[in-house]
Amino acid sequence: xxxxxxxxxxxxGSDIAFSRLVAExxxxxxxxxxxxxxxxxxxxxxAQEAFLTAWANLHRLREDAHFRTFVCGIAYxxxxxxxxxxxxxxxxxxxxSDLQPQSASSTIDKRVAxxxxxxxxxxxxxxxxxxxxxxxxxxxEAAEILGLPLGTxxxxxxxxxxKLTELLGVSS
Amino acid sequence: xxxxxxxxxxxxxxAPPAPPxxxxxxxxxxMKRVEKRRLIDGLLALSAFVATxxxxxxxVMPYLTxxxxxxxxxxxxxxxxxxxxxxxxxxxxxVRRMLRI
Numbered sequence: 001x002x003x004x005x006x007x008x009x010x011x012x013g014s015d016i017a018f019s020r021l022v023a024e025x026x027x028x029x030x031x032x033x034x035x036x037x038x039x040x041x042x043x044x045x046x047a048q049e050a051f052l053t054a055w056a057n058l059h060r061l062r063e064d065a066h067f068r069t070f071v072c073g074i075a076y077x078x079x080x081x082x083x084x085x086x087x088x089x090x091x092x093x094x095x096x097s098d099l100q101p102q103s104a105s106s107t108i109d110k111r112v113a114x115x116x117x118x119x120x121x122x123x124x125x126x127x128x129x130x131x132x133x134x135x136x137x138x139x140x141e142a143a144e145i146l147g148l149p150l151g152t153x154x155x156x157x158x159x160x161x162x163k164l165t166e167l168l169g170v171s172s
Numbered sequence: 173x174x175x176x177x178x179x180x181x182x183x184x185x186x187a188p189p190a191p192p193x194x195x196x197x198x199x200x201x202x203m204k205r206v207e208k209r210r211l212i213d214g215l216l217a218l219s220a221f222v223a224t225x226x227x228x229x230x231x232v233m234p235y236l237t238x239x240x241x242x243x244x245x246x247x248x249x250x251x252x253x254x255x256x257x258x259x260x261x262x263x264x265x266x267v268r269r270m271l272r273i
Contacts, residue, residue: 015203022199030191030198040188044198051202052209114186134183161179170178 007067011058018058022051025068029075035118035130036079046082050075065144072145076127083123117167125160128153133161 001020009017029050033043054061054071061070118126127146131137132153137145143153164170191198 015206018206019199019203022202023194023196026195026198026202027191027193031187034188034191044191048198048202048205052205055206056209110182111186114182129183133177133180134187164179168179168182170182 003067004063007058007061010055011061018055021067025071026051028068029071032072032127032130032135033075033079035134036076036123036127037082042082046078047075050078053078066141069141069144072131073147076145077147079127080123113168117164120167121160121163124148125156125163128156129160129164132157 001017003021003024006017006021010021026047030044030047033047033050034040037043037046050071053074054067057074061067118129121129124146128142131142131145132139139150139153139157142157143150146153148156
């Protein structure tokens with residue numbers, strides 16, 4: 001069954017169609033949120049909330065819009081609202097992490113370094129980089145998800161790339 | 173971006189563990205939340221309807237009660253006659269069958 005027909009059925013009240021849309025797009029939404037949230041569990045909980053909000057607002061979904069973009073947009077706004085509590089959690093986690101013996105694994109070190117570098121970026125830049133550099137989203141899809149003009153998204157990506165390149169010592 | 177983007181490669185290499193492409197538990201949890209929201213929405217709508225109806229009845233009853241009482245008094249004899257006729261017909265039916273009228 002095609003996505004437009006699933007969306008049409010879901011709009012008409014079909015739970016089966018909506019659950020199929022959830023099953024098809026959950027991975028993309030959760031992966032995006034895992035880049036924005038401090039903990040995977042928080043990201044998954046927020047992703048569930050995002051799908052719930054999408055269900056309640058299905059009538060607002062345009063015919064030509066992609067369901068993934070629609071839900072990611074909702075998820076991004078939820079992440080923005082949740083940013084304050086996330087920042088508290090990050091501070092708590094890094095304080096805890098400082099108390100732990102350093103891991104010998106270079107992959108984990110790299111991951112921690114990348115996470116730390118990503119969290120120094122403003123949330124708009126982090127989201128734009130997560131979508132278009134780490135992910136496979138186009139600039140126009142990212143603009144739609146973030147609710148920003150295309151030029152602003154490109155600028156966020158450029159600035160984010162520059163800062164990450166500097167922080168991580170990656171060749172540009 | 174090209175495939176030879178070192179930053180992209182690093183971000184992908186250090187990406188948080190990817191969620192599974194098929195996760196029945198996640199979809200079930202979402203649908204559970206959908207059902208819960210639907211139930212809450214239904215209860216809220218019903219509560220609003222009941223509250224509105226109660227408010228309307230509360231406002232209207234002082235005017236409506238005399239009308240209902242008068243109407244009831246007028247209708248009572250007619251209802252009594254109709255019930256009597258109905259019962260008589262029911263009672264007469266077996267008699268009619270026995271007499272084969």
